[in-house]
Amino acid sequence: MQKEPLLEIRNLTIHFHTFEGRARVINGIDLVIGKGESVALVGETGCGKSITAKAILGLLPPNAEVVSGSILFQGQDLLQLKGEELRRIRGRHIAMIFQDPSTALNPVFTVGEQLMDVLVHCDDQGSVQRWRTRRPVAMLRQRCVDMLRLVRIPDPESMMGRYPSELSGGMRQRVLIALALLQRPELVLADELGTALDVSIQDQILQELKDLVRTQGMSVLYITHNLGVARMVSDRVYVMYAGEIVEVALTHALFRRQFHPYSQGLLAAVPRLIGSIGEGIEGRIPDYVSPPPACRFEPRCPYRMPVCCEVRPPLREVESGRWVACHLYPASGGDSS
Amino acid sequence: MAETILVPQEIRATRREELRRAWSRFRSSTLALVGLGIILMMAAAAIFAPTIAPYPQHAGGFVDFANTFQPPSRAHLFGTDDVGRDVFSRVLFGARISLSMGIVVLSIALAIGVPLGLIAGYWSGWVSSLIMRITDVFLALPSIVLALAVAAVLKPTLTNAMIAIAFTWWPWYTRLVYGEVLSLKQEAFVEASRSVGAGPWRIVFKEILPNTWSPIIVKLTLDMGFVILVETGLSFLGLGAQPPTPAWGTMIAEGRIYMPANWWLATFPGLAIFLTVLGFNLLGDGLRDVFDVQIEQWRGGA
């Protein structure tokens, strides 16, 4: 890993308190995003990808509990931050592009007002000084319009006065991107970007975002269940299964060869590129309240061995830049986990 | 509703399963249980009034002028009124009136409102639009205002108050059933039975009607409280029960003039109304959660 890390997740464990009991949803994951790097987090629906993203921003639902771990951002542990400190990180340093453009925009405010609110209320000075040093509205407005233009929205001036319900899905998605990028964050979390859209529009938007972050020098974490997306936009891929990272690899390397049986299963389903992963693999994601004791993939694994239900396979570097959590692969150079 | 087509047995099976789950959800709601408790208590008071009431004869035209205005005591839990009757006994008997009032009014409303709603919802044409326009007329006025107008036309008696309220109440059920039918009509299982050649009456009564029960039951429960409020309001204005009938609204109207010195006359019947209505509201809320129906509880009632 050449690049200097921007975000480092270490041994993150998150449990949810549910009626059925304690759900061990995120089970000690590690994840690193370097400066200017595009990383994809792939896995089938319900494997904990979005939770991971929300944990970074401190937006976990009230019944979630971070049991252990740390999320270091520029050396600062986000998990230790209090409400107000965390709020200053959000948007300004780390921003998220939400999954569903039809619900993530507030239906009763115009695009312009939502953009302006971000600039007005998330100002550097914080709320109290805002009243004294209110920057000229026109200037803020210009910034919003510029941003809309940047995300390739036609006629951004008139777009400012429109309500989300007047826009097409693609436009809404672009507005969401604009909202996230408005404060020029160092890190963008893109949650299932474009999934709700038409394939061609999805591709277009992904391509644009890819170019955009590259020119702006931002880092991106793409969260997706679609390997095709990961292949298109990311430098490196984290494969996640049932709240655990099972394989980490450079994107091109992963597509050349998959080590983890789950990754193999994923790719087996890929030919269609758009098809969601997991379809090719028998079974379902395990119950988080009482997950398999050791390897969580064991019940679905075609290569399962007795050890698989006794010892949890650690994430080990099996070749340079390739980490796998599977008993099939011994570590390349000693046990590094 | 699921997209899959279910055959009737399966529907029944799922319904049973749903009911079981509903009951466990219901049991976990303290407030709904409290409501049920209150209502069972009131119902018990109403049914067993002649046995529980310390002075059952006081519910009628009994007078004992030597014993008027006794404050609450062990002999008279709620005191005595201006002609020496035991207020506690009268409040107990009052439960009979209010509850039976609610049941009768809502039965009438159901009997008129549901068939009309089914007709208007299932068939389209001038008959159904006429029905719906008529309900619009009734709903254009807060129901207590309409009930007042009707009650004023009739002689002031309990029966007439009942008629007046029922007269204003049925359109709500027509409305409710109409809405339900409109959406159920599109459901796959209805389409399915239509495709196998079931006649419209069969579809309406066998397929659609059973599926409208849960919102109707929730609404009925909530409405019991509202009907009681409207009835007591009419009685309070002198348009309902006549003496010596121990109706709660009448008791408040009669006792009110002796406030504040003889506060117990109006206070206890008022508390009884409050508790009963509260009970039905709690239960109705609980049922609404259980059946997971959205019904507007907003009406121009009392």
Place this chain on the structure above:
Amino acid sequence: MKRFTGLLLMLVGVLAFPWGAFSQAPVTFTYIEQQIITASDPAAAVDESSLIAAINLYDPLLYPNVEKGSMEPRPHVAESWTVSPDGKVYTFKLRRGIRFHSGRELTAEDVVFSMERALRMKKGFSWVWTPVLEPGRIKALDKYTVRFELKEAYAPFLGSLLLFFILDKDLVMRNIRPGPYGEFGDYGSAFLERADAGSGPYRMERFDRATEMVMTRFENYWRGWKPNQISRVSFKTVTEEATVKTLIKSGQADMVNQWLSVQGFQELKQVPGIVVKEDPSVQLFHLQMNTKKPPLDNVKVRQAISYAFDYDTAIQKIFLGATRARGPVPVRVPGWNPKVPVYTRNVATAKRLVAESGVPPERLSIEYAYVVTLPLERQIGLLLKANLEEIGFKVEIRGEPWARIVELATKPETTPHITAIFDTLKYPHVDSHTYGMYHPSCWGTFRCMSFYENPKVTQVLEAARRAVKPEEQMRLYQLAQELIVRDAPSIYVANPLHRIAFRDYVKGYRYVGLLGFDVAFYDFTIAR
């Protein structure tokens, strides 16, 4: 939580704010009635509220002798009068210098106009005069002399003139609108809803029928003004008893009328600063039996009911003190017959009479109607129900608004079997409670819900009215009373105490007994 407590604190703060400190300075005398003023036109006034308004805004021709505590007529607008020996011609000399609120002097023309107006409009108390007067029979002999030529001698005539209010002819005629009285249009009745045309001590400042009449002192009132008399009156209508009590207790009202419940007055007696005045009244409380409706068309049934009723309980426990009524005429009215038979409770006799009547038990089903706002009448009804059920009747009780009872009274078919009525003396004469209640000419009004008809009685009553000699008059009126009571058209329950409550700084209240005349604000002074 903090925000929530804040809200609560705010609420408490708003409520605890000394709002009372902003209440109005007590310059206006507040009088409370529980019945609305149905007519501000004195020629249409029949009820107590309307009469109180009339007495304060207008002057009647004669006035009761309040100073002597009597209801006999004394000079007022008329200074003196003479009566012809045949009792048919009355000549009145008017006082000079009486000014209407318009500033015009009151003259004989106005008296003639006002009486003709009353006779033509046929509203209010005009029925007292219509048997003996018609337009043309009243003449202005000169500016200050008026002559009334009656068709025949009429015993209650002088007394009836207490109800004859004089209106400003010019003012009324200037304000007529099209109406049913030919050249007189509506006789100014619409105008009199907004203003008055009187010469009385107060003038109408504002009138809102449902809630309030405000009256201000007429500075040029002919009887003059002394210190501490009331300069402004707010005459309010408040129907709810609990509210009335609160208003007087808190001092927001200075005087409240007689229609509170007996218990209400008992309660007010306990309050320091409030005077409850109780006087034996000339009111009759009776339960009229509809003699045209079976089974009450049977005299034995009516007598049985009269024997069954528990008078002692009614008087001691419900009225909390009252005089037992002996016949239709209140016992304090001159001309009352002390020898009339009195029914007392006797269940055995009652049962015997029911048996003798021959009415089968299943037909003994009757309805009792009462004024829904009067709890006393409800209590009487419950007592009656208990008493009658003892002798085999079935009784249904029904509360009705007063207006509805008036309406029901118009026909024997709609009139309930038994109706509770408080009947105050209408004019200071025994005639009011004999002829006025038991002569068939009065049928259709709430005073005659018995629809009583006995040719003998009718004849005696008519003779009594025509009698010129006072002794003869009295003999006949007393005979009538005896005959009426035998037929038991009513359950004569009580001559109740008249009660009124006021703050102790109100002086000069005196009970007169005539409808409305005790609340003449001119008579009161404020001593603070």
Place this chain on the structure above:
Amino acid sequence: MSFRTYLLRRLLHIIPALLGLSILIFVLSRVVPGDPARLALGPDATQEQVEQLRREMGLDKPLVVQYLRYMGGLFRGDFGFSLRTRRNVAQDIKEFLPATVELTTVAMLFAIALGVPLGVLSAVRKDRPEDHISRILALIGVALPRFWLAILLQLLFAYYLGILPTIGRGPAPPVRLTGIYLLDSLLALDFRAFLIALKHLILPAFALSVGSLAQIMRLVRANMIEEMRRDYVLAARSYGLPERVVIYKYALKNAFSSALTVIGLSYGFLLGNAFLVETVFAWPGLAFYGVDSLLFKDLNAVVGVTIVIGVAFAVVNLLVDIAYGYLDPRIRYET
């Protein structure tokens, strides 16, 4: 369908309903067993006078003719003659309506002003003590018989504490422009009159508002809880917007606009209860007048009052629809 067509359709819906209502009430009032002419003339009128008045009032004509005549008059602002007040009902309505408008509006504003924040508080502090207290208060508010509450309030604040007046509206402010005392006194810059009017309003408005307050609170709470779970709230947070803005601007506007239609319906609730509350407080409003007219069988007044109430109810709901469309753009473009 554009918002304008939507509103137009609503209007077209309302008009036949109101017409139907007028027929219904008119027929009802005409089948009253009783004789309004007799009532009008008082106990001592002769039968001949009564007949004459019946003719004058057109009571001898067929019902259809009477109705058409009445409706004809209605459009000229002639509501017919009131037997009880002996003047045109239109005049009575003009006199009594402002008091009811004032009372119900203040009650509604009060219900909104207290119900919305309490609902938000309850939703934000879900399952904490504040939430439980508010919810229990709301349950109590819905179940309390309004007239009984009114009596208790009178007892407590007017009788025992003596800090608020018991009945009525108090003296009229020096100028009558709107008939709404609060406005008139303000326009006349008479603050003492304003305070007097206000203190007369507090108890009846509160008694009238509790039900709506409770229901608004419950609804806002439910809507807020739902809105707070939505993606856009999470998204707003993710941009770093302060919680204050997220809750009180983003979520509340959504929650409130969906609560709005229900607020309109609850105005009918208020109007209905005004009949009881105005009676208890002797509040000289339309409902008070209406109850008396009902008891007196003052036909024209009864019909007039019910029609005015029906129209008021319809107008308020229409206004609410407009406000809804204004607050929630989805209605404008999607309905």
